[in-house]
Amino acid sequence: MRIHFKTSYNHDIRLFPDRWSFLVYAILIVIAVVLPWVLDDFFLGEVTNVLIWAIAGLGLMLLTGQTGQASLGHAAFLALGCYSCIIFMEQGWPFLIAFPAAGILTGVVGTIIAIPAIRLHGIYLAIATIALSILADDIIVLMEPITDGVSGKFAPMITIFGIEIERWTTPDRFYWLVLAVTILCTLGYRNLLRSPLGRAFAAVRDSEVSASAMGVHIARTKAAAFGISCAITGLAGALMGFYAGAFNNETFSIVISITLLMMIVIGGLGSIHGAFFGAVVVAFLPQFLSMTKDFVGGGSVAIPGLETGVFGMILILFILFEPMGIYGRWMKIRIWFELFPFARKDMFKRQKSYLKTERLR
Amino acid sequence: MEVVQLLVSGLANGCVYGLIALGFVLIYKATEQVNFAQGDFMMLGAFVCLGLTNAHYMGLPFWIAAPLAIAIMAVLGYLLDFFVLRHLFGQSQTAVVILTIALGFVIRFIAGAIWSHEPQTLESPLAIGDFNLGGVVLGMADIAVIVVTVLLTYFLYQFFQRTKLGLAMQAASQNQMAAYFMGIPVKRVQGMIWGLSGAVAAVAGILFASKGAIDPNAGLLGIKAFAAAVIGGFGSLPGALMGGLIVGVIEPFASRYFPAGYSQIAPYTLLLLVLVFRPNGLFSQVRIKKV
Numbered sequence: 001m002r003i004h005f006k007t008s009y010n011h012d013i014r015l016f017p018d019r020w021s022f023l024v025y026a027i028l029i030v031i032a033v034v035l036p037w038v039l040d041d042f043f044l045g046e047v048t049n050v051l052i053w054a055i056a057g058l059g060l061m062l063l064t065g066q067t068g069q070a071s072l073g074h075a076a077f078l079a080l081g082c083y084s085c086i087i088f089m090e091q092g093w094p095f096l097i098a099f100p101a102a103g104i105l106t107g108v109v110g111t112i113i114a115i116p117a118i119r120l121h122g123i124y125l126a127i128a129t130i131a132l133s134i135l136a137d138d139i140i141v142l143m144e145p146i147t148d149g150v151s152g153k154f155a156p157m158i159t160i161f162g163i164e165i166e167r168w169t170t171p172d173r174f175y176w177l178v179l180a181v182t183i184l185c186t187l188g189y190r191n192l193l194r195s196p197l198g199r200a201f202a203a204v205r206d207s208e209v210s211a212s213a214m215g216v217h218i219a220r221t222k223a224a225a226f227g228i229s230c231a232i233t234g235l236a237g238a239l240m241g242f243y244a245g246a247f248n249n250e251t252f253s254i255v256i257s258i259t260l261l262m263m264i265v266i267g268g269l270g271s272i273h274g275a276f277f278g279a280v281v282v283a284f285l286p287q288f289l290s291m292t293k294d295f296v297g298g299g300s301v302a303i304p305g306l307e308t309g310v311f312g313m314i315l316i317l318f319i320l321f322e323p324m325g326i327y328g329r330w331m332k333i334r335i336w337f338e339l340f341p342f343a344r345k346d347m348f349k350r351q352k353s354y355l356k357t358e359r360l361r
Numbered sequence: 362m363e364v365v366q367l368l369v370s371g372l373a374n375g376c377v378y379g380l381i382a383l384g385f386v387l388i389y390k391a392t393e394q395v396n397f398a399q400g401d402f403m404m405l406g407a408f409v410c411l412g413l414t415n416a417h418y419m420g421l422p423f424w425i426a427a428p429l430a431i432a433i434m435a436v437l438g439y440l441l442d443f444f445v446l447r448h449l450f451g452q453s454q455t456a457v458v459i460l461t462i463a464l465g466f467v468i469r470f471i472a473g474a475i476w477s478h479e480p481q482t483l484e485s486p487l488a489i490g491d492f493n494l495g496g497v498v499l500g501m502a503d504i505a506v507i508v509v510t511v512l513l514t515y516f517l518y519q520f521f522q523r524t525k526l527g528l529a530m531q532a533a534s535q536n537q538m539a540a541y542f543m544g545i546p547v548k549r550v551q552g553m554i555w556g557l558s559g560a561v562a563a564v565a566g567i568l569f570a571s572k573g574a575i576d577p578n579a580g581l582l583g584i585k586a587f588a589a590a591v592i593g594g595f596g597s598l599p600g601a602l603m604g605g606l607i608v609g610v611i612e613p614f615a616s617r618y619f620p621a622g623y624s625q626i627a628p629y630t631l632l633l634l635v636l637v638f639r640p641n642g643l644f645s646q647v648r649i650k651k652v
Binding site: 064068070117119120123126127128130131132134135138139141142254258261262265305306308309310311312313315316319320323 | 640
């Protein structure tokens with residue numbers, strides 16, 4: 001068992017609490033970097049998919065996990081990031097400019113949308129964002145001169161300093177690109193959490209009333225959360241477009257929005273690890289199901305709705321038995337071993353809360 | 362005449378949205394939870410009735426099958442609360458939202474596995490044909506939908522305002538702790554409201570299936586009903602019906618007078634506008650928390 005003896009405030013907000021955890025993450029990054037030499041192209045593609053989902057998950061996690069605003073419309077921002085990045089590149093912009101520009105554009109649009117949305121609470125926000133997700137589909141079709149509507153667009157080749165990157169011909173380079181974006185986003189996220197803005201996010205999530213009593217500007221904080229969250233999601237969307245190769249108005253449907261939200265709940269709300277764990281589940285579930293079906297002998301008969309059905313079932317079990325997600329379970333197991341034999345059963349018991357309405361009649 | 366025709370067909374559709382929205386509002390009014398699976402409940406209710414009625418399956422007479430389906434859905438709703446939602450007691454609204462969305466997926470999968478994904482029609486005595494009233498064509502099913510919806514809304518409204526159980530439900534939502542102290546069995550009351558909303562969903566489903574074919578994805582209609590409930594203001598039963606009618610009437614007019622492509626976004630645009638200018642719906646019941 002390690003004890004962190006903190007002697008200054010800076011100790012408390014260090015990126016890595018001690019050398020050991022720094023070492024663990026350093027090893028993890030080294031493994032991630034050498035992965036293309038170990039795995040074949042198919043599994044490398046799957047790992048790339050996990051990383052892209054994880055970036056999108058980080059984006060939503062910032063909004064839902066940190067600031068407590070549930071959004072069911074993040075597929076709209078994935079779409080915006082994807083379309084804007086590709087369209088910028090079609091205008092002749094290099095990838096290194098088009099990619100961040102797509103993120104910034106998505107962030108700005110997200111903030112503008114957030115300004116009316118921040119007046120909404122809980123379910124009203126969820127519904128407004130659902131409407132947004134549905135509208136995005138139709139708007140893409142309506143803006144056909146720019147977006148090519150139903151027939152969709154194809155992702156161009158990425159060129160960075162003369163190095164050509166493409167998902168199918170050079171999967172290893174594409175993987176490294178995605179990995180770099182993932183690491184940058186994760187570091188940015190981690191740093192944001194220890195800044196005053198990140199603390200304000202957590203304060204708003206835990207109680208808006210007490211946050212405003214502490215001098216946090218609720219509306220501004222929520223708008224910032226929306227903006228940053230949408231920017232990260234936009235980057236993930238652009239990468240998703242390159243990963244898929246071709247996309248149209250149906251690629252980023254409302255199902256993607258819902259999957260994204262469910263993903264971070266399964267992974268564990270409010271933790272960076274959760275976004276990654278959830279991404280692993282989402283990305284590997286289809287493969288796992290098809291393998292199981294082969295094993296059982298179901299053959300190649302497609303069962304419609306099976307994937308979402310199983311996914312829904314997993315999610316229900318998680319919310320009932322482990323509301324803190326995979327990361328929460330992992331924490332409990334780790335703490336049990338760290339404290340052995342002093343771990344107690346009720347250590348993670350939630351405080352009981354009772355409901356009071358905000359309605360008048 | 363064309364305007365009247367559009368209005369009537371819009372009203373009939375709007376009543377179905379209104380009925381599903383009633384289910385949302387019932388649960389919200391009594392438990393502050395939001396059941397995103399209400400549309401899928403509606404679909405399930407329709408399929409249960411279809412499974413009992415159609416000659417291809419059980420072949421029972423419609424007037425026996427319909428009450429039976431409503432009863433089955435009521436029991437299912439109660440059991441769902443008993444086995445699943447009761448364990449979420451005290452968790453955040455968002456957890457319930459996510460749980461019910463997941464539940465919707467599971468219901469859709471199960472319905473697809475039992476009744477297949479082909480669209481099917483209910484062999485309903487309500488679908489006997491159309492009337493022609495001075496140039497306006499009216500389906501028997503449309504009239505039935507409008508009549509049943511108005512009656513149901515009226516009775517549910519009276520139920521909440523007048524009966525002991527209805528008041529207990531309101532109390533349980535306004536302050537759970539205080540309701541406990543007043544001797545209200547909060548958990549059982551919540552189970553009952555889930556049962557009631559299951560029954561309302563079944564009624565909506567049967568009427569919807571009488572109007573046309575259904576398939577397991579019909580539950581996605583729930584999103585439109587959701588828009589209706591929000592436009593009306595969550596927590597108000599007449600508001601839910603009103604919102605349903607607004608959404609229902611806007612649709613045919615938008616598709617008639619707007620260019621193609623713009624018509625299907627009309628309800629959602631209206632929803633966003635309502636949320637921007639009246640964040641708590643047209644029949645608002647919410648006030649801002651003060652310290």
